[in-house]
Amino acid sequence: MTPEIADTGLWALLIGPLTEFGFMRRALVGCVALSLSCAPVGVFLLLRRMSLTGDAMAHAILPGAAIGYLLSGLSLTAMTLGGVAAGLLVAVGSGLVARSTVLREDASLAAFYLLSLALGVLIVSTRGSSVDLLHVLFGTVLALNDAALTLLVGIALASMxxxxxxxxxxxxxxxxxxxxxxVSRWSALAHYGFLVLVVINLVAGFHALGTLMAVGIMVLPAATARLWVRSVPALMALAAGLALAACVAGLLISYHADWPTSPTIVLNLGAVYLVSLIVGRHGAWRMGQHGRQRHLRA
Structure with a gap:
């Protein structure tokens, strides 16, 4: 095989789909925006031990988006406003329940999460088609239009x-x-401002990856980065890089293998996470080696 043919084959495999097709270019821009905003927010979810809270809030936006769909169809504006409103309502409501009853916040979030998911699926499935339901649950990253890209980029810039x-x-x-x-008046602003950031980034992820997959690009890169680095700036940078790499790989794999894109992206993130669990700088193998060495020194 000549170098020219090899180069051509490599180009067709890795670069060609991203440059030749408009829908792939739009998907790539959307993935860049999500990687730069969702992954750093996910780092603080991880550090605050709120990863499962993020998952619950991801499903909490579904009924609001479904009501927006019910009123206006697949309207970007209506579904975005509905999703943001529902997410904030659940976040605030679960906090109020935790403060006024014996239930802890995780229990109230779980209850709201189950109710929200069931209500959202019911609304979409009874008022729409199976295609609409799949659109809501698994996203349409390969069908992002200019309005959706503007929203994703705007949320990314605001988040950063x-x-x-x-x-x-x-x-x-x-x-x-x-x-x-x-010591600071910033406590309430930081807490509630962060919840707003989580909600709007989950809504952004919802438009691209769907409500079932949106939290994946937020939590998995952060968890993987934590197995390699310790400082917060390094965690944010590595998480964003891992998210972007997994998104690009997911786009290419789904294009060549004709697989659904959102699950492929999340599975890529999951594969890197599982490998990092073993060979990461702070993974199981390294920690085991460190423990044995410490035992031998003792």
């Missing part, structure tokens, strides 16, 4: 600006929320 503004109070809240409340 908000993270830059709230970076110090968010880090302090992860370390010692009581201390932050005692």
């Amino acid at each position: 600006a908000a993270l830059a503004l709230l970076y110090r109070p968010l880090v302090l809240e992860c370390l010692d929320p009581q201390f932050l409340r005692s």
